[in-house]
Amino acid sequence: MTEDDTTDDSIEDTTDGGIDEPSASDTSDDTDGDGTGSEPVAHPDGGASTAAGARDQYIPAAEIPDSRPARDRDWAAWLRDHAPSLRRTLTYVVAIGVAILWIVPFIGLFMASLRPLSEIIGGWWQLEGMTLTLENYQRAWEYQTAPLGRALINTMIVTVPAVLVVMLLGAMAAYPFARFEFPLKTVIFFAILLVMAAPPELVAMGNYNTLRNTGMFDTYMGLILVHIGWGLGWVVLFLRNYLLGIPEELEEAARIDGASRFQIFRTIILPLSVPALVSVAVIQFTWVWNAFFFPLVFMRSPDLYLAPQVLPLMRGRLQVDWGLVAAGSIMTMVVPIVLFLLLERYYTRGMVAAVVD
Amino acid sequence: MDLRSHLDAVGFDRLWPLSTSGDGDATAGNGTSGDDDDAAANETNDPAQTDGGSTVHSDPGPPSASGGGLSRRVSRRLGIDHEKATALAIFLLPGMTLFAIFSIGPIAYSAVGSFFSWDAFTIGEFVAFENWVETFRDPLIINWENMREFRFPMGALPQNLLWVVIHVPLSTLLGLGLALLFADLKGRRILRSMIFLGFTTPTIIIGLIMLFIYDPQAGIFNELLRVIGLEAQVRNWTQSPQVAIYALIAGGVWVQTGFSMLLYSSALAAVDPSLIESAKIDGAGRIRRFRDVIWPQVRPVTAVVVIMGIIWVLRMFDIVYAAGGSAGGPNHVYSVLGIEVYRAAFEPPIQYGNAMVVALVELLIVAPLALYIARMR
Numbered sequence: 001m002t003e004d005d006t007t008d009d010s011i012e013d014t015t016d017g018g019i020d021e022p023s024a025s026d027t028s029d030d031t032d033g034d035g036t037g038s039e040p041v042a043h044p045d046g047g048a049s050t051a052a053g054a055r056d057q058y059i060p061a062a063e064i065p066d067s068r069p070a071r072d073r074d075w076a077a078w079l080r081d082h083a084p085s086l087r088r089t090l091t092y093v094v095a096i097g098v099a100i101l102w103i104v105p106f107i108g109l110f111m112a113s114l115r116p117l118s119e120i121i122g123g124w125w126q127l128e129g130m131t132l133t134l135e136n137y138q139r140a141w142e143y144q145t146a147p148l149g150r151a152l153i154n155t156m157i158v159t160v161p162a163v164l165v166v167m168l169l170g171a172m173a174a175y176p177f178a179r180f181e182f183p184l185k186t187v188i189f190f191a192i193l194l195v196m197a198a199p200p201e202l203v204a205m206g207n208y209n210t211l212r213n214t215g216m217f218d219t220y221m222g223l224i225l226v227h228i229g230w231g232l233g234w235v236v237l238f239l240r241n242y243l244l245g246i247p248e249e250l251e252e253a254a255r256i257d258g259a260s261r262f263q264i265f266r267t268i269i270l271p272l273s274v275p276a277l278v279s280v281a282v283i284q285f286t287w288v289w290n291a292f293f294f295p296l297v298f299m300r301s302p303d304l305y306l307a308p309q310v311l312p313l314m315r316g317r318l319q320v321d322w323g324l325v326a327a328g329s330i331m332t333m334v335v336p337i338v339l340f341l342l343l344e345r346y347y348t349r350g351m352v353a354a355v356v357d
Numbered sequence: 358m359d360l361r362s363h364l365d366a367v368g369f370d371r372l373w374p375l376s377t378s379g380d381g382d383a384t385a386g387n388g389t390s391g392d393d394d395d396a397a398a399n400e401t402n403d404p405a406q407t408d409g410g411s412t413v414h415s416d417p418g419p420p421s422a423s424g425g426g427l428s429r430r431v432s433r434r435l436g437i438d439h440e441k442a443t444a445l446a447i448f449l450l451p452g453m454t455l456f457a458i459f460s461i462g463p464i465a466y467s468a469v470g471s472f473f474s475w476d477a478f479t480i481g482e483f484v485a486f487e488n489w490v491e492t493f494r495d496p497l498i499i500n501w502e503n504m505r506e507f508r509f510p511m512g513a514l515p516q517n518l519l520w521v522v523i524h525v526p527l528s529t530l531l532g533l534g535l536a537l538l539f540a541d542l543k544g545r546r547i548l549r550s551m552i553f554l555g556f557t558t559p560t561i562i563i564g565l566i567m568l569f570i571y572d573p574q575a576g577i578f579n580e581l582l583r584v585i586g587l588e589a590q591v592r593n594w595t596q597s598p599q600v601a602i603y604a605l606i607a608g609g610v611w612v613q614t615g616f617s618m619l620l621y622s623s624a625l626a627a628v629d630p631s632l633i634e635s636a637k638i639d640g641a642g643r644i645r646r647f648r649d650v651i652w653p654q655v656r657p658v659t660a661v662v663v664i665m666g667i668i669w670v671l672r673m674f675d676i677v678y679a680a681g682g683s684a685g686g687p688n689h690v691y692s693v694l695g696i697e698v699y700r701a702a703f704e705p706p707i708q709y710g711n712a713m714v715v716a717l718v719e720l721l722i723v724a725p726l727a728l729y730i731a732r733m734r
């Protein structure tokens with residue numbers, strides 16, 4: 001059987017090497033091919049070896065040779081068959097190289113956040129005599145104009161309600177959009193599309209006056225409401241598309257049992273749309289957390305500053321204090337990035353679904 | 358528009374054949390017609406009322422309902438209408454009210470306000486297109502003289518468009534390339550996450566990172582130039598008028614490539630591997646396979662990638678603000694439309710009308726694209 005195995009393997013390798021054309025196929029996940037490849041029937045050549053194996057099974061034990069049969073292919077042929085897998089190795093090298101190159105700026109930022117300014121000026125890539133210190137983080141946390149610790153709390157105070165309310169109201173509004181016909185539906189639909197395309201600057205002037213007139217300017221509440229109003233558009237559209245995929249029969253069955261529309265919404269629609277709601281939560285969270293323009297316009301007192309707002313202030317006048325900026329940036333970006341890494345699947349799916357369909 | 362005839366038109370009964378609510382006297386007409394346009398809003402006058410009838414609009418039923426048993430059919434339908442309208446109102450109103458106040462309203466406000474004169478934040482008298490003319494004559498928006506010589510600053514609008522023209526093809530192609538490169542590698546999720554990292558980072562930090570990379574001493578880009586022997590090119594790239602915008606565009610591409618890669622990856626994952634396999638058996642080479650098998654299935658995504666890229670660049674604010682403050686760099690050399698809106702609206706001298714015009718120009722550029730995406734669906 002050794003012979004069989006090697007043959008199979010080399011065939012599998014050849015095919016595998018060939019697929020390094022991007023096919024996005026999940027079949028090539030098991031590169032070694034032992035899982036699927038060992039079924040000889042699957043291979044054109046395998047048929048012969050199976051037949052041979054079946055015959056061998058019945059020869060008497062005494063006639064079985066002591067050593068395995070000689071390789072019918074020399075190492076040159078073997079190498080030729082494996083040539084594509086070298087190419088695949090190269091693909092890996094390039095891919096990993098590109099990916100690392102892509103995050104070099106972040107590595108630099110991280111290094112800078114851990115080192116004193118004098119060493120950063122000399123280049124964060126100089127590893128000789130490296131001093132690691134958390135001093136930058138401490139200074140950023142207590143930054144005198146607007147302490148980042150406070151700013152991060154502010155950001156959380158704004159982000160969490162803005163996300164939760166958008167999820168609730170968005171799901172509620174999306175339900176009629178997916179299931180009922182009502183007047184102005186098309187109009188609202190196009191208004192939502194328009195808002196999704198519009199730049200945030202466009203709503204800044206109107207909201208500025210609205211918040212001033214209602215006394216909500218420079219308050220958490222004002223900024224939260226602006227974020228909710230701004231986010232509802234895409235959330236409604238996104239959840240509507242998702243709900244369209246839920247079979248209506250489920251709701252009809254519930255209606256036969258006498259459930260009201262609200263019961264249907266609460267007991268059928270909401271539980272079924274949990275994956276979509278998680279997507280909404282992740283994306284909306286990163287969006288609100290990362291937002292810079294809205295806080296810049298609507299938050300004016302330093303003790304209400306949000307974290308992204310504080311970072312450009314840390315730049316200083318003459319010599320940029322890179323360590324301070326880097327430490328502040330790391331602390332601010334770690335929240336959305338950890339969330340993204342934890343819920344990557346939801347984020348990715350939601351992102352694709354939100355723009356593609 | 359009347360709710361009921363609208364519902365008839367869309368086959369409402371088909372959707373809710375088993376509606377249980379019914380009532381008797383729906384035909385009692387009280388001709389309420391205040392703003393019948395918005396039936397949902399109309400119903401909020403009395404959302405608690407559930408017995409239907411009395412508050413529902415009356416009208417002589419649609420033609421289809423005429424004939425025997427008209428009153429019963431009408432009343433049944435009106436009963437459904439009422440219960441449904443109440444439900445609709447409760448579902449839609451909270452969200453749509455906020456959406457109207459904080460998104461639609463301000464856009465309409467800007468659209469109207471752009472035709473009025475403004476005293477700081479207070480609206481003045483109607484001045485027709487004065488703000489528009491003034492804005493387009495503003496050298497900070499379009500600087501014709503410098504444009505002829507292709508010298509920065511050319512004004513925010515041409516610079517923003519230049520950004521689009523360079524950024525979008527680059528980020529699209531890079532995204533496609535990386536999606537293809539990673540498509541069937543082990544650990545591709547990690548590789549993709551690494552590329553995508555920039556897109557989840559606050560864009561203001563991207564701008565600060567740009568400052569850091571291009572810093573004359575601490576920046577790795579200048580160190581790279583020193584290593585490859587281009588010592589003479591070392592400079593503070595984000596503050597050098599004629600090249601700064603390209604340096605920042607590179608940063609934008611760096612971030613947005615992750616996004617286009619994500620979209621392309623999901624499109625590639627949907628390509629049936631057996632198609633590629635059979636193309637391979639038929640002897641199609643790599644290029645052939647890409648051109649004839651993969652690309653046709655991935656092409657529709659390209660439109661989305663390109664349009665999202667354009668929208669993203671036209672919204673550009675944070676990177677430019679981080680690198681050059683609200684002036685958009687030394688002497689506005691890489692100012693973009695978003696920066697001009699902010700400056701006109703919230704920094705003295707306040708020109709609210711002009712800010713609205715610039716913001717509307719942004720919308721006018723992207724609105725057709727959004728409609729195109731909508732039509733694709």
